[in-house]
Amino acid sequence: MKRLFTCLLAVITLLSLTPAAYADVVWEPQNKFYENHANECAYIGRSYYANGPEGFVTLWAAPGGSMVAAQYENGFTLPVYWQYQDWGCVTVWGDEGNVSGWVPLSELYPVYDYISFEEEYGSQFKDYKGEFADFSGDAGEICCWAYPNAPEYSFTLDSGADIVERLTGAGEEQSYISHVYTDDNGVSWGFVGYLFGFRNFWINLDNPTDKNVLSSGALPADALIAAGALTPPQTPVMPAAARLPYFLVGGVAVVTLGLLGWFYGRKRGAKKTGSQLNN
DSSP states (O other), X not given: OHHHHHXXXXXXXXXXXXXXXXXXXOOOOOOHHHHHHGGGOEEEEEEEEEOOTXXXXXXXXXXXXXXXXXXXXXXXXXXXXXXXXXXXXXXXXXXXXXXXXXXXXXXXXXXXXXXXXXXXXXXXOEEOOSTTTTXXXXXXOEEEBSSTTOSSOOEEEOOOHHHHXXXXXXXXXXXXXXXXXXXXXXXXXXXXXXXXXXXXXXXXXXXXXXXXXXXXXXXXXXXXXXXXXXXXXXXXXXXXXXXXXXXXXXXXXXXXXXXHHHHHHHHHHHHHHHHHHHO
16 A cells, blocks of 8 residues: 555656646547548648538538437537548537537638638748747736737746746747747737647737737627628538438337237237137
């Protein structure tokens, strides 16, 4: 018992010395098709709005399958983690766990993110040249954004010595900031591809702790629907392809009940006949 306690204490001590890396974990769904084709899937890790032509999307247990995992109205945000050919694997988290399923990528509309921002403004990016070198880290938590002037910041980083050292490039390593963008208000932003498990975020280099937004950012789902970019939402309807398995199961159940009724009917009839003969 004493040896077990000592080993447990050692593990806890080692974990306390290890930087948190939970943001770096790549989610793998508990989905049979994914498990059988994981080597053929490419990681995406982006969010999309549901945008089916009928006003909703259907998540299938497998690409081109017939079993429905879930359905969502257009405008609902769907995290897509993996891609198989022209299908995306979605995992939606809820209070009772998560549900995973596959949907055609053609029925999804990308939520504006760092990739969208680079596609639109990438020509204005410049290589980082020490613009953040004077940051001391005394101002508090550093706000991290999905892209410059997003509607809200994504998370914050503690401005401890290890974080500051890697962002400013004050230590032996170069700064983790790869390129810089200056917005219409003259504010400089720095992009970080990776830092302690966190990936692909922007920092306000002029005021890294500022949580105020200088612009409205990208349009939300309801505005995209009003603008016609998304098909208006409709209440989901179970696809015809998904009904066949249930019809087959129902048919089997009906036939089984009929056979049981016939069998027990004959049995009761035989007993009644035997009773009459005995009398």
